[in-house]
Amino acid sequence: MKKKTYLQLFITFLKIGAFTFGGGYAMIPLIHREVIDTHPWIDEKELLDIFAISQITPGVIAVNAATYIGYKIGRFWGAFFATLGVTVPSFVFIYLISFFLVQFKDILWVEYAFRGIRIGVIVLLVYTVVRLMRVDKINILYIVVITGSFLLATFTELNIIYLLLGAIGIGILYAFLTHGKDRSRPDEEGPEPLREDEIE
Amino acid sequence: MSLLLELFITFFKIGLFTIGGGYAMIPLIQQEVVSRGWIDLPLLTDFIGISESTPGPFAVNIATFIGSTSYGLMGALLATIGVVLPSFIIILVIAKYFHQFKDNFYVKKTMRVLRPATLGLVASAVYLIFSASFIHVDYMADSFNIIGAVILAVLFFIRFKFKRIHPVAIIGISAGLGVLLFSLLP
Numbered sequence: 001m002k003k004k005t006y007l008q009l010f011i012t013f014l015k016i017g018a019f020t021f022g023g024g025y026a027m028i029p030l031i032h033r034e035v036i037d038t039h040p041w042i043d044e045k046e047l048l049d050i051f052a053i054s055q056i057t058p059g060v061i062a063v064n065a066a067t068y069i070g071y072k073i074g075r076f077w078g079a080f081f082a083t084l085g086v087t088v089p090s091f092v093f094i095y096l097i098s099f100f101l102v103q104f105k106d107i108l109w110v111e112y113a114f115r116g117i118r119i120g121v122i123v124l125l126v127y128t129v130v131r132l133m134r135v136d137k138i139n140i141l142y143i144v145v146i147t148g149s150f151l152l153a154t155f156t157e158l159n160i161i162y163l164l165l166g167a168i169g170i171g172i173l174y175a176f177l178t179h180g181k182d183r184s185r186p187d188e189e190g191p192e193p194l195r196e197d198e199i200e
Numbered sequence: 201m202s203l204l205l206e207l208f209i210t211f212f213k214i215g216l217f218t219i220g221g222g223y224a225m226i227p228l229i230q231q232e233v234v235s236r237g238w239i240d241l242p243l244l245t246d247f248i249g250i251s252e253s254t255p256g257p258f259a260v261n262i263a264t265f266i267g268s269t270s271y272g273l274m275g276a277l278l279a280t281i282g283v284v285l286p287s288f289i290i291i292l293v294i295a296k297y298f299h300q301f302k303d304n305f306y307v308k309k310t311m312r313v314l315r316p317a318t319l320g321l322v323a324s325a326v327y328l329i330f331s332a333s334f335i336h337v338d339y340m341a342d343s344f345n346i347i348g349a350v351i352l353a354v355l356f357f358i359r360f361k362f363k364r365i366h367p368v369a370i371i372g373i374s375a376g377l378g379v380l381l382f383s384l385l386p
Contacts, residue, residue, distance in 0.1 A: 015368070017255060017256050018255050018256075019255060019367070019368045019371055020255055020256060020257070021253065021254070021255055021371070024257065025321070025322045025325045026325075028322065029367045030367045030368070033366060033367050045315075048315045048318060048319070049302075049311055049314075049315065051318050052311065052314040052315060052317070052318045053294065053298065054291070055219075055318065055321070056219070056314075057219070057290055057291065057294060058215075058216055058217065058218065058219050058286060058287075058290055059215055059216070059218060059219075059286050059287030059288075059290055059291065060215060060218060060257050060259040060260065060283065060284070060287050061257070062256075062257035062259075062260075063257060063259075063260070063284050063287040063288070063291075064287045064290075064291050067287055067288050067291040067292065067295070068291050068294075068295050071291070071292060071295040071296070072295065076292070079288065079291070079292055079295070080288075083284060083287075083288055086256075086257075087256070087260055087280065087284055089255050089256055090254075090255060090256025090257060090260040090261050090264060090280075091256075091260065091264050091276065091277075091280050093254055093255060093256065094254060094256070094260075094261045094264040094265050094268070094276075095264055095268050095273070095276050097250070097254065098264070098265050098268040098269055098276075108383075109379050109383065110253065111253075112378045112379045112382035112383055113375040113376075113378045113379050114253040114375075114378065115333065115348070115378045115382055116351055116374040116375050116376070116377050116378015116379065116381075116382070117253070117371055117374050117375050117378065118329055118332070118333045119333055119348060119351045119352050119355060119374055119378070120355055120370050120371050120373070120374025120375070121329060121371075121374075122326055122329055122330055122333070122352065123352065123355040123356050123359050123370060123374070124359070124367050124370055124371075125322060125325065125326045125329075126326060126356075127359050127360065128322070129319055129322055129323055129326070132319060133319065135315060136312060136315055136316065141313070142316045145313055145316040145317050145320065146316035146317070146319055146320040146323070147320065148320065149316065149317040149318075149319075149320025149321055149324070150320040150321075150323045150324050150327075153320065153321050153324035154324040154327050154328065160219075160321065161219050163317070163321075164314070164317060167313050167314050167317035168310055168313070168314065170313050171306075171309050171310030171311070171312065171313035171314060172306060172309070172310060174309050174310075174312070174313060175305060175306040175308075175309035175310065178309065179305065
């Protein structure tokens, strides 16, 4: 892997780290833009898989996702530079404001700006969810899982880990039930064609 | 044990036992950090609010902050490295071996369910941010909500009308609109 790509990876994740307000999920729109649209490093299905895996493994979701994407693109050093990139803006910013924390909080226009940004994050996330719903074919199971996960996470105190373990359970059950039937039903894949390296 | 080492180990532990997102770690942080006297509860609560308005993952923010306030730059560095390291190591191992299993029939079907489950969680995050931005506002509730709704509508229009627009531009526009419109309030 070329040095230039490591530098690109570092700068890309620096940007992602600097403009992610609100942690893990808020990163997805930016990552989507940077590592799929701008640099065709991964595809949408991989992005969703990476986030799914990042949630069920220990560690900070945003860091997990950065490390994973970095590894996919540039192995160890890719992971290293992506992780460094996503961490540095946080570090610099918080280190600087740790000296005048209380004042920062009380600046009125800062508060107004962040009220606006929260709304911006809502819009970005809705747009990304709409786009990422194209990854899989939408069938009854899909609708039940996405609705169930939304309702349980929003309106109950259920720990996200149990929710995800439940989803894994459903996935294994689903595999058992469909095992033996035609394994490569084309409608199981999303509308986008598979990339060359995914075709066996 | 020196304070630096203790900071590193404590945040390594916090990083290791955080599953499923930054805010899930708040009880653990309370337990580990407040009990050591590195931060008191009111300041921690303030910091959680501030962390929402600063870039970057909450876990990294809190590690840097507590490291810095209790041992300066070195403390900030070691606490931050501590909280990031478990993620880095565990994901390296998983990323190295997952591709061998990703074409397995059972793994494929499980991922097929985990993807919509993840999107449901993202949608839930949207709802929670929405209710925090619109519902829990104080006495100015009505005008705040009207201005919020205007900003929301404008941003939705821009986002869906100009497909090529960069997310950072949306963040910039939303911050600008926030300052401009919310300061119109008496």
